[in-house]
Amino acid sequence: MNKITRLKLPPSGRIIVISDIHGELNLFTKLLKKVNFNSEDYLIINGDLCEKGENSKGVVRHIMELCGCNHNVYVTEGNCDTLVEDLVGENPKLMNYLSSRKHSILKEWADEAGFEIKEDTSVQELKRVLTRHVPAEIRWLLDLPTAIETDDYIFVHAGLEDKENWRETDRLAAITMPAFLEKSHCSGKYVIVGHWPVVNYSKNVPSNNPIVGEDKKIISIDGGNVIKSSGQLNAFIIHRAASGDTFSHTHIDYHxxxxxxxxxxxxxxxxxxxxxxxxxxxxxxxxxxxxxxxxxxxxxxxxxxxxxxxxxxxxxxxxxxxxxxxxxxxxxxxxxxxxxxxxxxxxxxxxxxxxxxxxxxxxxxxxxxxxxxxxxx
Ligand SMILES: [Mn+2]
Incomplete structure (x- = not known):
């Protein structure tokens, strides 16, 4: 992967990590309130802002605004956020994808622009409309890094390949690999991922809470928001301290x-x-x-x-x-x-x-x- 952001975290304070918002602007803003997010915190959005839920464009705009007014907000790309690449690259399969989806950020944007996507709409036509309507959003999504690296942590949407140099992980693997908690890596740092709903790892009693795999140094935080009927949006919080970081989490859902x-x-x-x-x-x-x-x-x-x-x-x-x-x-x-x-x-x-x-x-x-x-x- 080429796009890696290097980040120096302060020795104290909170790092709040949220992944897989999937267009749930309502839950996301309520979760920020719930954790009392403020300008002293670092906030890391670990991919999949878009798709599946019904307000992807609202989530993207809100997070762009957060990034604009707060220097401590960082975002990685998820597999669902790369849809704009298919648009800009004129992937002919994109129109099929859109016709099979109830919600998509591209449909939301087209609606907003007053453009009706028909059966015979070409990807080139849609690209013309959207690159004119939301150029800043498309640019912003295209520029998201695949990973954020700090001294102690690597934030990446799905996982790392088990390579001596983790930076050689294939970008597509980094944002799409399934079940990273069952794999391993040799980065030596805690790798924090979303993408794979943690309930899939449950054995005895299903749980949507983040899992800290201390042996493997993998932290998996996707609460299955939107995707699972019992799902929830998790906030995983790193409390930085000279004596060693501690972790906590909280969540929000619609039940x-x-x-x-x-x-x-x-x-x-x-x-x-x-x-x-x-x-x-x-x-x-x-x-x-x-x-x-x-x-x-x-x-x-x-x-x-x-x-x-x-x-x-x-x-x-x-x-x-x-x-x-x-x-x-x-x-x-x-x-x-x-x-x-x-x-x-x-x-x-x-x-x-x-x-x-x-x-x-x-x-x-x-x-x-x-x-x-x-x-x-
Ligand atoms: Mn994903």
Whole structure:
């Protein structure tokens, strides 16, 4: 990769890292408020500002403004932010991509410019319109660095290749490689990445909270915002100190909250269904859950009946990513509710962890509003 920004961090203060905003301007601004972001902080946006959510252009503009008025805001490129390259490079596949997407920053910009993208619109035509309408935004996105390097940390969207000189990592790999936490690197520094929702790494109880892999020196922070139904936008915070940096995190999401009215201790139900392990073989059917074997992993999981889907060819699949765990709750705790539409049990999140509890242990759900839970690692 060629585009590496070198950055000197102060020995004290906070470095706030947020990745994978994916057009969620509302959550992003609320998260900055939640962490009380101020001019003393450093803010690093670790890629994927755009796509999937519905206000990508708002996110890009807001972050450009933050960069303009605050010298301590830095941004890396994510794979979703390189769409402008396909536009400027007149990639003929771009129009197909756009026709398959509900939301895209290029569609938002075209709308704003009063230009209708039709079936026969060419990439050259769209380029002409957008380079005239938003030249500064396109330039800014094209110029984003692939990595930011400090004395102790490397910020990169997806990961590094395991090369003696990490700077030789292929740029495309740096912004697209899957599951970096399962790989390794030899940079000697903490590598902080987004891109791969951390819930995909969950084993027993699914969690969307950042993972600090101390042995590998990898910190993975993508809370699955927009992409996962139980997802959240995480802020990972580095507290700089002479005695050694410490880490904390907090998050924000759209789920409603409610209070626990009765203690609940789960039995033995653990596990998680996540990309790409969706195929299941039902073994035993119960009133609320079906004991299944997960084909790819051979693990036995209790799958909530409403999430078990039978295909026309007779095979069974989980409809989506799903917790198969039950979690413990205590009277008086406030938790967020991910799904209260199933029989017998509600899917909840507590401190970023996701699982099922019997409906009767919860008070009625409060009005849906933004919730967040702060946690020390
Ligand atoms: Mn990504």
């Amino acid at each position: 409603g909250t409610c209070e626990v009215k009765k203690d609940f201790k789960p039995g033995h139900m653990l596990g998680n269904i996540s990309y790409p392990n969706y195929e299941l073989v039902p073994l035993q059917h119960f009133e609320h859950f079906t004991l299944c074997k997960q084909v790819e992993t051979n693990e036995q999981l209790y799958v909530k009946n409403e999430y078990l889907h039978r295909s026309a060819d007779g095979t069974f699949w989980a409809k989506t990513d799903l917790s198969c765990a039950q979690i413990s709750v205590k009277t008086g705790e406030v938790i967020s509710v991910v799904d209260d539409t199933c029989t017998g049990f509600d899917l909840i999140k507590k401190n970023g962890e996701e699982g099922w509890v019997p409906k009767e242990v919860l008070l009625p759900i409060k009005e849906h509003h933004l919730t967040s839970v702060g946690l020390k690692i």
